[in-house]
Structure formats: C-alpha cells, structure tokens
Amino acid sequence: MTIGVVIPALDEESAIGSVVGDLRALRNADDGPVVDDVVVCDNGSTDQTARRATEAGARIVRESRAGYGSACLAALAALRPVDAVLFTDGDHAFHACEAPRLLDALADGADLAIGSRTLGCREPGALTRSQTFGNAVAAVLIRLLFGQRVTDLGPYRAIRTPALARLDMADPAFGWTVEMQVKAIQAGLTTVEVPVDTRARIGESKISGTLRGAVGAGAGILSTIARLRLRGPQAAVRAPEEP
Numbered sequence: 595m596t597i598g599v600v601i602p603a604l605d606e607e608s609a610i611g612s613v614v615g616d617l618r619a620l621r622n623a624d625d626g627p628v629v630d631d632v633v634v635c636d637n638g639s640t641d642q643t644a645r646r647a648t649e650a651g652a653r654i655v656r657e658s659r660a661g662y663g664s665a666c667l668a669a670l671a672a673l674r675p676v677d678a679v680l681f682t683d684g685d686h687a688f689h690a691c692e693a694p695r696l697l698d699a700l701a702d703g704a705d706l707a708i709g710s711r712t713l714g715c716r717e718p719g720a721l722t723r724s725q726t727f728g729n730a731v732a733a734v735l736i737r738l739l740f741g742q743r744v745t746d747l748g749p750y751r752a753i754r755t756p757a758l759a760r761l762d763m764a765d766p767a768f769g770w771t772v773e774m775q776v777k778a779i780q781a782g783l784t785t786v787e788v789p790v791d792t793r794a795r796i797g798e799s800k801i802s803g804t805l806r807g808a809v810g811a812g813a814g815i816l817s818t819i820a821r822l823r824l825r826g827p828q829a830a831v832r833a834p835e836e837p
C-alpha cells in the first residue's frame with residue numbers, strides 16, 4: 595500500500611520538524627519508507643512552520659480559508675495518488691512509530707482505523723479536560739444516534755483512499771474528525787479503533803487549550819452530529835465507485 599500523510603499545522607514551528615522527520619524515517623520490513631508523501635497544510639502561520647516542515651521532508655500547501663477541515667481538504671487535494679491516507683497533528687502529540695499499527699489495521703481489512711487516545715496511555719497534560727469531556731459526550735451521541743461504540747474522535751487515523759472518496763468530506767472546521775467517523779458508519783464502512791499513546795504537545799494548543807477553540811470545537815462537533823443525523827445516510831455519502 596502506498597501511504598500519504600496529511601498534517602494540518604498552524605504555528606507549529608517548534609514541533610513540525612520532528613513530526614515530519616519521524617514519519618519520514620519510518621521503515622518497513624524491506625527497509626523501504628512507510629510513507630510515500632507528506633503534505634503539511636499551513637493556513638496562516640506567522641512563524642517558521644512551512645520552512646521547518648519543508649526542511650524535514652514535507653511538501654507545503656497553503657490555504658487561505660482558516661480551519662482544521664479546510665487545511666485537511668487542501669492537503670488532500672495536493673497529495674499524490676496513494677492507496678491510503680494517514681492523518682496526524684503537527685504538535686508532536688502522537689508517536690510516528692505507532693503509524694504502522696494504524697496502517698496494519700487497514701491491511702487487515704478495515705476501511706478506517708481511528709487512533710484512540712482513551713484506549714492508550716496519556717502523558718500528564720496530553721488531553722485537556724475539555725477534550726476528554728467533549729469526546730465522552732460525542733461518544734455517547736454516536737452510540738445513541740448511529741449505533742456504534744466509539745471511544746475517541748482522535749485525529750491520528752488512517753483511511754483507505756476509495757473509502758475516503760465515498761465520504762465526500764466537507765467540514766471546514768472542527769467537525770472534520772466526527773464527520774469522517776459518522777459518515778463511515780452511514781456508508782457501512784468497517785471502522786476499527788487502535789489504541790495510541792498521547793504525549794503532551796510541543797507549543798501552544800490552538801483548539802482545546804483555549805476557551806474560544808474549545809467552545810468552537812464543541813459546537814462544531816455537536817452541530818455536525820446533528821446535521822448528519824438529520825440528513826441521513828443517503829445524502830451523506832457517495833455510492834461506491836464502479837470497479
């Protein structure tokens with residue numbers, strides 16, 4: 595399987611070099627690279643994020659529309675053709691060495707492998723209270739409204755490219771992660787959770803560590819869940835492509 599990596603990054607100059615470098619350094623059993631392409635989407639960083647990412651071996655795209663989902667969409671559009679996409683954050687919260695476990699889950703037949711932070715070990719400070727609370731609420735809602743047990747909306751995840759194409763991802767902001775999970779349920783895709791460990795991030799949180807970010811993320815997640823429930827499965831996903 596060829597693998598492309600998507601990393602949304604906003605002012606992550608102190609972390610992004612290690613994030614990209616660690617992914618680029620991963621080797622499979624044949625000593626070949628595990629990841630074939632790494633695209634960092636920078637939308638509006640005022641620091642050296644783009645330069646550090648490029649030096650470490652990533653390609654950069656810039657997106658003028660702010661937001662986590664916009665950044666992911668722009669990076670996806672720039673990615674070379676690959677069999678599967680790995681999403682990770684640019685803040686050093688996740689361990690690159692755990693990426694092969696997410697990718698193995700795809701090789702074993704899953705369409706979508708979500709890295710669950712609640713099933714893994716968390717360093718002190720790795721998850722804020724608002725993240726833990728928001729995840730718990732979202733997990734209950736997904737179980738009640740869509741009938742699937744989930745433990746996390748973790749952003750560290752891998753998905754097969756044809757499955758991703760079916761989901762017609764669109765959320766420009768913080769609803770992105772839950773949109774993917776809920777649409778995957780609606781499309782009847784096979785989703786598995788893989789425990790991942792979480793470190794305390796390098797640098798300042800842009801989302802859950804600020805009041806504005808936490809409220810925005812909470813509202814974005816809840817409104818996405820409500821919207822997808824109201825629209826129903828037919829409207830939410832594309833039919834599989836003809837072979």
Ligand SMILES: Nc1nc2c(ncn2[C@@H]2O[C@H](COP(=O)(O)OP(=O)(O)O)[C@@H](O)[C@H]2O)c(=O)[nH]1
Nearest residue numbers: 602603604637661662665683684799800801802
């Ligand atoms: N491109 C882009 N990246 C963002 C934006 N907001 C957050 N990020 C990135 O998304 C990832 C997760 O954000 P983070 O601040 O760690 O959120 P937290 O883990 O909820 O505290 C990091 O790589 C951020 O740099 C945004 O508006 N645009």
Ligand SMILES: [Mg+2]
Nearest residue numbers: 683685687795
């Ligand atoms: Mg983070």
